[in-house]
Amino acid sequence: MAITVTMAAGQQGWIEAHATFYGDMQGHETEQGACGYDVFKEGYGLQTAALSEALFLNGATCGSCYEIKCVNSEWCIQGAGSIQVTATNLCPHSTGPAAWCNPPLKHFDLAEPMFLKIAQYKGGIVPVQFRRVPCVRQGGLKFLLDGNPNWLLVLVFNVAGAGDVTGMKIKGSSGSWAPMVRNWGMKWQATGNLYGQALSFQVTASDGKTIQLDNVVPSNWQFGQSFEGKLNF
Template sequence: MGRPMGLVLMLGILVLVGGRTEAIDTAWYDAHATFYGDMAGGETMQGACGYGDLFKQGYGFETAALSTALFNNGLTCGACFEIMCVNSPQWCKRNAGTIKITATNFCPPNYDPPVQYHWCNPPNKHFDLSMPMFLKIAEYKAGIVPVKYRRILCQKRGGVRFEMKGNPYWILVLLYNVGGAGDVTGVQVKGQNGNWVQMSRNWGQNWQTGERLAGQGLSFRVQTSDGKSIEFGDVVPSNWQFGQSFDGSRNF
């Protein structure tokens, strides 16, 4: 596949972090894209990143399930990509431009014969888009099209959000609406009566701790894959309840 006309191949987005620069690789790469679900997007809800209702949380249709080669065992959840249909005059929509999506799900491999037609198998780089997003760049009858993709910084409205789950003995926090690099790599939590505690990834962007934090106001430190870190002080009030979501008022 040739390089898309009129585009400059970028080496990365440079981010200043603690006096040094970290880069997100924004070079264009080859992949393929399909779609799943219908025009209402119902089948794209939930998913392996743990985001739940994507409409309620602001992601809408602008999402994709990633193949094993891109999903990286869930570490890529929340990352944003720009995608264009290329080198298929019959199936790429003319002058369609690009779409921008957030990684919210996993496209699992399928090793049943014929294996060569299962596009989400390693080492294939593949995006399984919502139908509305696929139809922005390609014809429905195509089914699958070659694309170019690159990482981009996520542009989100409002602050990083923290959804409280679990029980009094085990707390699970879903982080969503994360801007910047988008993919969270580290989370710490501090109750108003204690010290900073490192949380561990449970699955997707759900982070857990066994600390007894019920009844305490909570602060968080969040780090993304580009090394940038933000402290969200007193973001969760002491009267919080499981199932509630709180806006951190800041974003990357």
């Protein structure tokens, strides 16, 4: 089941911001962050960014995708065009003159290889323009299960379209649909003993689209396992 609405991502104009970089060319310091993703294990790789607090919205925008281009700086690489990245982390609050990620500033802390596609290393920080764009993913929605028999924590990832999830429901094979609560990042929690039951999910993205995945998790699931559905946005 899917509900189709107009896609908001990619329809807005360019917005002014700044960008820096973190990690190194091999992606060190990018493995896991405030969204709950292991960016290599979950397939996001180096095409990632940590968002300033004004864009991160306490994790609500985890998984969203952005097109970014360097503008109006001697450090921009001429003719570089733009890059596309997924929000996978928070650029945290800081003090001092380089507090680029503090509200109300819009800022992207990019994985170093992505920064170097649009700007020179010695630039350090550059002005950019950005806009939301639809996320393109291979395969279906994916779910990583964690927690304990009485408390289930589900990371939803590989989300196409809007990329960020605003609502989830869960149903065990012997129960009815129940709402889940976002715990942090893109990790959603459910209470009650669902262990030993096949699990179904309803996932709603920030553009209002909803997908229902019936029995995407078999009854013999174990904590630490991930499962892929046959549908995506």
